[in-house]
Amino acid sequence: MSIKQRLSASVDAELVTVAQEAVAAGQAENVSAWVNDALRLKADHDRRLQAVDDFLAAYEAENGEITDEEIRDAARSARGRATVIRGQREPRDHRAPRQGQRTA
Numbered sequence: 001m002s003i004k005q006r007l008s009a010s011v012d013a014e015l016v017t018v019a020q021e022a023v024a025a026g027q028a029e030n031v032s033a034w035v036n037d038a039l040r041l042k043a044d045h046d047r048r049l050q051a052v053d054d055f056l057a058a059y060e061a062e063n064g065e066i067t068d069e070e071i072r073d074a075a076r077s078a079r080g081r082a083t084v085i086r087g088q089r090e091p092r093d094h095r096a097p098r099q100g101q102r103t104a
Helices: 013-024 031-063 068-081
Strands: none
Touching: 013 031
């Protein structure tokens, strides 16, 4: 078990409410545990982002800067290989009024 250290921090009220709701729902032992998990997730996220930054810097140092065109091509290719899991969107009739929009 890790050593715990008391911390005093100001937190947005809505986040405190979310933490309390998580405790009430049995998703966390207590608010301190919920905050500890959130801090761990943030630290892990930041480490992963730094690893991506380091990888890209090393790649660009060896191969040159990645261009906007290469990024667009990669995104287009990824979209082309993507598997739709929610189904196709039905084409929208652009003549029909949008929700809340008045008709003439």
